[in-house]
Amino acid sequence: MKTTFGCFVRERRETLLRENADYSLRKVAGRIQVEPSYVSKIERDQVAPPSEETIIRLAKDLKEDSDVLLALAGKVSSDLRGAILKRPRLFAELIRQMKNAPDRAVLRMVREVRDGKW
Amino acid sequence: MKTTFGCFVRERRETLLRENADYSLRKVAGRIQVEPSYVSKIERDQVAPPSEETIIRLAKDLKEDSDVLLALAGKVSSDLRGAILKRPRLFAELIRQMKNAPDRAVLRMVREVRDGKW
DNA sequence: CATGGCGTGTAGTATATAGTACACAGTACA
DNA sequence: TGTACTGTGTACTATATACTACACGCCATG
Incomplete structure (x- = not known):
């Protein structure tokens, strides 16, 4: 079974709540500026x-990676989308190529580019 | 000025229409299964x-790259999205790193991976 | 001169998205 | 024992998305 967005958030929030009462559903709702009932339904x-x-x-409130949370929601963050949309053919080829590459290989490339080997 | 989705499509269609009457707005609309008035408004x-x-x-009907057309529409094709969503942190890092790399560098990496150099 | 194809204007629709507002019952604690 | 906080149920809403349906006037041509 796949972890859903809601389950993931609830679990994360309850973990934080165990050692900090500021992570009640209502407190979180208040900080992220939505209605508590909405957070309840989401979770x-x-x-x-x-x-x-x-x-x-x-994600910020729960100290979680927003790319991961967005992914669980089936969304790609808009800055990544922006990068793809600027050079659609290039990135389409890149991503389709990397789709089946093992993590190690992709990470190696990232490192190579970061270290200026281009 | 940026090329819009509509302008791009209209230009492409009219180019094809010049040498083939099958590319009237109505004919295209018929083949892609939408109302002509809708295509008119889109263009x-x-x-x-x-x-x-x-x-x-x-895109198929106009013999255009669908990734390019989707990009003009501000969308990322769902197969690319699927690849990103499966390994969100990895691909987020990859894309953010490649965002500022020149085309040449990205293409070189794509080729290296394709040629199994990993 | 009417018939067929052309692009367009107006109006309307179904479904999805992204929430709000507020009442309610249970629990803790002072 | 009351009051303060907890999570939840019900009802509603505004805006966006993705179109359809159909009528209109223009032009070409047979």
Whole structure:
């Protein structure tokens, strides 16, 4: 079974709540500026995941990687989308090529580029 | 000025129409299974670009790269999205790293991976 | 001169997205 | 024992998305 957005968020929040009462559903809702009932429905997967902006605020609040949270919501963060849209053919080829490459290989490339080997 | 989705499509269609009467707006609309008035509005950017599925049918009909057409519509094709969502942190890092790399460098890496150098 | 194909204008629709507002019942604790 | 906080149920809403349906006027041509 796949982890859903809601389950993941609930689990993460309850973990934080165990050692910090500031992570009640209502407190989190307050900080990320949505209604508590909405967070409740989100965590039980009763509604679709929220918007990108709300997911990013939530990720920050829960100290989670926003790319991971966005992925669980089936979304790609808009800065990545922006990069792809500027050079669609190039990135399409890159991603399709890397799709089946093992993590190690992809990481090696990232490192090579970061180290200026181009 | 940026080329819009509509302008691009209209220009492409009219180019094809010049040597083939099968590329009238109505004929294209018929083949891609939407109303002619809808295509008219799309080409004049009077409405937002159509759905991914419709864009792909349109790209095929106009013999255009669907990734390019999707990009003009501000969309990323769902197979690319799927690849990113499976390994969000990895691909986020990859794309952010490649974002500022010159085309040549990215292409070199793509070729290296394709040629099994990993 | 009417018939067929052309592009376009107006109006309307179904479904999805992204939430709000507020009442309610249970629990803790002072 | 009351009050403060917890999570949840119900109902509603505004905006966006992705189109359809159909009528209109223009032009070519047979």
